[in-house]
Amino acid sequence: AQKVTQAQTEISVVEKEDVTLDCVYETRDTTYYLFWYKQPPSGELVFLIRRNSFDEQNEISGRYSWNFQKSTSSFNFTITASQVVDSAVYFCALSKAAGNKLTFGGGTRVLVKP
Amino acid sequence: NAGVTQTPKFQVLKTGQSMTLQCAQDMNHEYMSWYRQDPGMGLRLIHYSVGAGITDQGEVPNGYNVSRSTTEDFPLRLLSAAPSQTSVYFCASSYSGSPGANVLTFGAGSRLTVL
Numbered sequence: 001a002q003k004v005t006q007a008q009t010e011i012s013v014v015e016k017e018d019v020t021l022d023c024v025y026e027t028r029d030t031t032y033y034l035f036w037y038k039q040p041p042s043g044e045l046v047f048l049i050r051r052n053s054f055d056e057q058n059e060i061s062g063r064y065s066w067n068f069q070k071s072t073s074s075f076n077f078t079i080t081a082s083q084v085v086d087s088a089v090y091f092c093a094l095s096k097a098a099g100n101k102l103t104f105g106g107g108t109r110v111l112v113k114p
Numbered sequence: 115n116a117g118v119t120q121t122p123k124f125q126v127l128k129t130g131q132s133m134t135l136q137c138a139q140d141m142n143h144e145y146m147s148w149y150r151q152d153p154g155m156g157l158r159l160i161h162y163s164v165g166a167g168i169t170d171q172g173e174v175p176n177g178y179n180v181s182r183s184t185t186e187d188f189p190l191r192l193l194s195a196a197p198s199q200t201s202v203y204f205c206a207s208s209y210s211g212s213p214g215a216n217v218l219t220f221g222a223g224s225r226l227t228v229l
Contacts, residue, residue, distance in 0.1 A: 045223075091156055099216070
């Protein structure tokens with residue numbers, strides 16, 4: 001069975017601080033996908049990134065960066081120079097290579113104070 | 115392009131009542147699924163479909179029914195509502211092939227309260 005753990009339930013930072021969200025996963029599959037989704041206070045779910053298990057390169061997109069380490073089964077997400085608009089719940093998720101069945105972590109609520 | 119449309123956005127039911135949450139997508143996605151979101155538990159898969167006429171159970175299917183007669187529509191039926199089904203429900207769809215494989219597009223969500 002697949003499992004995703006986001007140990008941090010809530011993180012509070014002051015604007016311009018960096019914040020790192022941890023994600024640890026469990027799977028027996030050799031090929032899989034990892035995801036991050038953002039859920040702002042308005043409630044919709046916004047796709048941020050998908051990472052294939054064969055691609056361990058770190059990725060940067062603006063102020064967002066992701067660190068995938070297969071050796072520790074982790075896929076951490078860092079927001080650099082946080083802004084108030086980054087306040088949201090962030091979900092890490094895992095799926096097999098085939099199909100659209102995602103297993104989600106419990107989510108981490110990020111509160112960025114001005 | 116509307117994406118994934120869910121209705122209703124809000125619903126209050128009494129215990130024992132039945133209802134259907136509607137979901138429609140206009141992206142010609144093969145895969146569709148229903149998740150429920152509860153505090154601290156993330157999203158959990160209720161039912162999913164890999165194409166018209168094909169459905170299967172997810173992690174928490176009890177008390178829910180689905181059918182998929184067309185590619186576009188994937189309604190979720192609550193047979194006899196219980197307070198434990200109070201939740202926010204999300205419908206999602208995705209392609210099966212690259213480059214967007216497994217990237218879910220979600221509807222706006224439906225908040226259901228069962229009294």
